[in-house]
Amino acid sequence: MSFRLEGVGLTHANGHRALVDIDLTARPGEQVAVIGPSGAGKTTLLALLGSALAPSTGRLALLDQHPWMLTPGALRRLRARIGTVHQSPPIPPRQRVVTAVLAGRLGRWPLWKGLLSLLYPLDIPGARGALARLDLGERLFDRCDAISGGQLQRVGVARVLYQQPDLILADEPVSALDPTLARQTVAVLCADATARQATLVASLHAVDLALAHFPRIVGLREGRIVFDCPAGQVSEAMLHALYAAEGEALPVLAREPRSDPRPAGLSEGHAWG
Numbered sequence: 001m002s003f004r005l006e007g008v009g010l011t012h013a014n015g016h017r018a019l020v021d022i023d024l025t026a027r028p029g030e031q032v033a034v035i036g037p038s039g040a041g042k043t044t045l046l047a048l049l050g051s052a053l054a055p056s057t058g059r060l061a062l063l064d065q066h067p068w069m070l071t072p073g074a075l076r077r078l079r080a081r082i083g084t085v086h087q088s089p090p091i092p093p094r095q096r097v098v099t100a101v102l103a104g105r106l107g108r109w110p111l112w113k114g115l116l117s118l119l120y121p122l123d124i125p126g127a128r129g130a131l132a133r134l135d136l137g138e139r140l141f142d143r144c145d146a147i148s149g150g151q152l153q154r155v156g157v158a159r160v161l162y163q164q165p166d167l168i169l170a171d172e173p174v175s176a177l178d179p180t181l182a183r184q185t186v187a188v189l190c191a192d193a194t195a196r197q198a199t200l201v202a203s204l205h206a207v208d209l210a211l212a213h214f215p216r217i218v219g220l221r222e223g224r225i226v227f228d229c230p231a232g233q234v235s236e237a238m239l240h241a242l243y244a245a246e247g248e249a250l251p252v253l254a255r256e257p258r259s260d261p262r263p264a265g266l267s268e269g270h271a272w273g
């Protein structure tokens with residue numbers, strides 16, 4: 001299993017129960033989109049899957065290991081096999097793009113190599129290759145505070161492509177991108193996961209993007225899993241129930257030229273939002 005959560009709950013320090021009784025498993029190579037309204041617990045779930053947070057209750061295994069029973073060294077090695085694309089990449093603003101991408105492998109390199117790489121980029125072709133897949137190959141030596149928010153978000157994606165982790169976690173990875181770039185970037189992530197048989201879990205704001213690219217959809221609301229099923233089985237009624245608190249309109253990408261993102265199970269007459 002890539003991960004297994006059994007009866008997992010997460011209560012924040014202030015007593016807020018962000019996740020309640022979560023049962024969720026994924027096999028290696030599965031691609032899962034997590035959708036749900038603001039505050040549903042998507043980021044918290046990904047933080048648990050990345051071992052950034054420990055569950056308050058229940059059992060959690062990641063890549064067949066129990067992270068919170070490992071020695072610090074073993075936990076570090078486990079984390080090196082997990083790659084996270086953050087909504088706002090935690091990249092020092094003065095860092096060069098190339099260095100930010102190469103940092104993807106810091107967890108796997110010996111300390112001396114990691115430190116050397118911060119001073120002198122050791123694998124420029126590797127970083128350029130990852131950036132080129134996101135049309136950013138020419139920004140290799142730019143400083144991260146000299147590129148746009150959307151470009152920085154794609155640098156975060158390139159970092160994970162370079163890392164080649166067994167488990168990719170993407171938390172709203174395209175929130176700063178226009179609809180065309182958002183689709184292209186999600187497609188690159190999915191293609192990378194497919195090619196390497198890595199597991200991919202992405203939280204996405206746009207429902208149509210999730211349904212178009214991911215075979216399995218998890219709906220989260222108020223910290224609980226409301227549905228977990230193939231994309232083709234997600235109905236309009238299920239989506240409206242999931243997003244009931246956000247009004248009539250479903251969150252979708254803006255309408256730009258695109259292939260039809262609707263799942264086969266939904267009727268032609270269905271109007272998003």
Ligand SMILES: Nc1ncnc2c1ncn2[C@@H]1O[C@H](COP(=O)(O)OP(=O)(O)OP(=O)(O)O)[C@@H](O)[C@H]1O
Pocket residue numbers: 012013014016017018036037038039040041042043044045
């Ligand atoms: N550090 C924290 N302390 C207390 N409560 C928190 C903390 N982080 C998140 N929460 C709360 O936990 C709940 C789940 O938050 P989370 O960020 O996981 O939701 P989300 O689905 O990712 O939301 P969004 O789509 O708005 O990013 C929210 O009610 C949030 O206010």
